[in-house]
Amino acid sequence: MFFQTLGGIMSEYPFAEVEKKVQEKWENKNVFAMSQNPRNKYYVLEMFAYPSGDLHVGHLRNYVIVDLLARYYSQRGFDVLHPVGWDAFGLPAEEAAIKNKIHPRKWTEANIEKSRKTLKSIGIGYDWETEILTCDPEYYKWTQWIFLKLLEKGLAYQDTSLVNWCIKCQTVLANEQVENGKCWRCGSEVTKRELKQWFFRITQYAQDLLDDLEKLKEGWPEPVITAQKNWIGRSEGAEIDFSVMGKDAKLTVFTTRPDTLWGVTFAAIAPEHRLIGEIISDSDRKKEVEEYIKKSVMKTEIQRLSTVEEKTGVYSGVDLKHPLTGENVPLYICDYVLSSYGTGTVMGVPAHDARDFDFAKKYGLKMKEVIKPRQNTDNKESLEEAFTDYGILTNSGEFSGMNSEEAIPMIIEFLKKEKIGRGKVNFKLHDWLVSRQRYWGAPIPVVHCPSCGVVPVPEKDLPVILPDNVEDYMPKGKSVLAAVDSYINVSCPECGGPALRDPDTLDTFVDSSWYQLRYPDAKNSEKLIDSAKAESWLPIDKYIGGIEHATGHLIYFRFITKFLHRLGVIPCGEPAQRLFNQGMVCGSDGSVMSKSKGNGVEAGEFVGNYGADVCRVTTLFLAPPGRDAIWSEQGVAGAKRFLDRVWRLGEKYTAGVSNGKAGESDEKKLRRTMNLTIKKVTEDIENWGFNTAIASMMEFVNELVPFEDSSSYIFREAYETLLLLLAPFAPHIAEYLWEKAGKNEFVLKSGWPQYDPETVISESEEIGVQVNGKLRAVLRLPFDVTEDEAFSQAAESQNVKQYIEGREIKKRIFVPHRMISFVVKA
């Protein structure tokens, strides 16, 4: 019996027994199962997690927040979908395999089991029937299917590209695995290597991805929208052709400032540019150029990170011809020019571009001023810095005297007519490199046949199963799978002749780019998702995760959603209606909590010591969910005391004793507090103010504790209301006490209290009185006090009197329920 107060000892919330019991009850009755035909759906999801093993309290925050919402919306009568899954492919499993000789699958499954246990111990209400694992063939079958569809539509292609290569590890590294130009694992220098890779043509969706950000403005945080906008990086300008002197060749540049075309004094080309070899073939500076290229390509990574100041380059020995003036334009090879953006070649306008200015100054190149500032045209003899704003064109032939804004479209039109240029829109966004020379990922469903070329695996043969019989996971310069004969050798689906499977696997961002579509129909073996299910559950209503995914996952996620939408698989073009960025939890050292830093507090251990509900309340009370927070055990005591008091209220309720009659005014006050608390908690949940919601429940409890008559109707009503409000925050204790209170239905299905606006009005309230902006008194006045009455009462108040007496009152201000203010002449 939990409800006996033994020998005067104040009882505490016996979390171990209660939480176990409640969790069993939830599980037996399958309370979190998704509805098969939702009328009023609500889909909440936290961002996909990598199963790293032990969850720490930092991870917990996210789960607890989303669970709170799921439970809240359930109580509000929505059909909630709150699923869980695991982003189970990826490098760490492989690293563990190499290090500890354990199969990546085993390692991954063991970790997932561990995390599952922790999540269950916190009482997160998932429908475990819908759980997905990206390393499950039934899941990656559809990852592969999406790949085939992209291939079919020309949105997946192979191309050679320079990739990060660690010589020591003999492997390709993703950008985020390169830290300051060094390999994240072995610390040795990373070089570039040209390899054939698979890409998704996300750039084809760039404009769409950009345009639809408009639709997300209401539901997504502004910083994410901005980050995506910058990442997509649309810029309008023109491509202009420059012919190569003495050769039948031309180079095209991209510029956003065609109005500065007359100011071109040199041109610069990226060292990696594909045409360099051809252009310098008979230059007398061939040797220097080749040396420079070799040097800059090798050290690209380090340079990118360290140099912003120094620009280097080498004269190619070749000149271009200015398309308008016919003048010689020397061509330089410069590593400040990016090969991956625009055309890999730029026109140099030192007078009007800061970078070109630096370069020209260093190499003593000419500067030609062709844009004048609109205001103060004090002619300086030599330029001290580039003038990069729009202005008035000068020395620009027939366009001289025009404003940049009007000249730009006219110049583009002119270039088009002369067939030496055209308008052009460029994006910073690059095509998405999706192949990895790695084992632990979804196999790329493609066969390479010597006679038929690249042949997609027929849909009926999906999934292409990742083989388990691998002995050595150490990459040897190519994918591990290339060495698995039984896997790699296959007959061509077209001609039946001997062929090879693609040895690469897909980037894990591909796995996580569509997972939200799978939950509503996780077991469907015929389709990615049944269209009726898609119709009734998609899109996500609330999506919660860290801002660090703003330009990675969230772009891929939107892209694949859009693609599948166009394909007719799903009804929506955006994956998530609302996005919320929860803040990070930092360890006591102030840095982000993580296993590798050793500053994590293990979740399982914490729950074992204090219980799930204390853990939840502590986490939620720590700070508002959007803000970064430093973990501290200090809050635990408060959370524990709070729940212990609730527990004792339960005893008081059960006992139903009347220690003297509560006065009418006390009852009225309690009714008022109850209604105010309902209002506050409801609004706070809607506005992500979980910490203040808890604060107001604490105030409510503080009033209930000393309330005399626990057999009174109002006490019983208030207590029951408290349990309903508390349930999303501390579901175990709420559920248990709800049952003890004689309720038959789960608290989760027992509705959400409504507040009565009438009762929150109190008879009187305290109003501050200011004189010349300084607070001089606080008066208790009737709620419906008239303005005149308020002024006269205020003026009579002792302390106010001394400040206004004998002085001319210039102004009186009355703000109902808040403030009375007098302005007097000094």
Place this chain on the structure above:
RNA sequence: GCCGGGAUGGCGAAAUCGGUAUACGCAGCGGACUUAAAAUCCGCCGGUUUAAACCUUGUGGGUUCGAUUCCCACUCCCGGCACCA
């Protein structure tokens, strides 16, 4: 360099259509209960001060009867992007 977020008691934080700054909690102090301690309950708790008064939301200005809230300038901290022509 550019973009974004932040700065309020000893600590986590609350209050922004401008209206009694510091709710709630932690820590601390005092008291009740107890042989005692813990737990629990009650009270105090920004600073100078007997009170009155004055000062106080990173800094300096401004608007206003009144500014944590709005405007301008700046400092520091955190995060992201980083030669995108």
